[in-house]
Amino acid sequence: MKTARVFLVLPGLAALAWGVVLFAEYALPLRPDVFGTVGWIVGGPILNDAVVAPLTAVLGIVLARRLPSRWKAPVIAGTVTTAVLAILAFPLLWRPYGTPPMPGLHDGNPALGLTLTIAVVWLLVVLTALRPRKAPPITRDAPPITRDAPPITRDGPPITRDAPPDTRTDLPRTPADPPGTAADPPGTPADRPGS
Template sequence: MNAVAAVRAALVLGGAAAAGYGGWHLWPQLPTAWTWLIAGPILHDAVVAPAVGVAGLLLGRLVTDPARRAWAATGLATSAILALIAVPLLWRPQPAPINPGLHDRDYGLGLLLAVIAALIGAAIGAASVSWTDRPKPTAPSTRQPPEQGQ
């Protein structure tokens, strides 16, 4: 067995061990966790992905500069990911016994502020495109073209 095959085998075994360990700890929680294990991908595929796709098409028509379009798409995708991550906390804000300082916050406000920060960052990035990609002014040339026939 060469070194590459040995590394691959070690990575596969390590990944299988980690997945087995996670499954072992998930097993007792399965009656309550299965809703999120099934609902998460369905929510993403049925709601978030189409909404981001439609918004991306609209942004593509509004933002014509490809570099700025990339920044707009980044802000949109980041906002969608933040919203998807926040769904369990917004849906069921107290899933466990109260841990002071951890569960006693306003998750809706936190999501709003995080999305605003992501969109401001994308707007700054899109604005920087015009500052960094502008053509540099060149001084007019004072050299005379060479004479023809010399």
């Protein structure tokens, strides 16, 4: 296990070191715009960890307690997806050219794109919650437990799906059962007179 961790940590450390090298090439010698970049690099994770993630978590907890069970998972997934999309779109919404130019990135309307994407996410949430669900097949031989059903005890006869109602079926006998109990089939020595 330690070897696997080392092989996972080493590429991460190498990527981190390469990022530091690239940032040093960009930032040195110091200029006024470097401080704005540092603000974005440091402020983004702090804003996410201090504001966006806790708000998303609180909203997810509130929704999980208030919504019916079939709506819980889709709505929580939609809430988290909306938060991630908002984080990704934030630089372009904050100022029109808030990121380095990339072909196709600045050609569109970021607010409209974010709105349409979030609309599709919530449409999928509604469709997922409203889709009909099939009941899982019954895999046990035992009858379903309901509020109305009397408890199944060891003393009473078991209920089977094959037997019609009010049909007595004998329980298997265990070493703890004394002779003559319900577990003995009719005609055993315990039922015969004189035994």
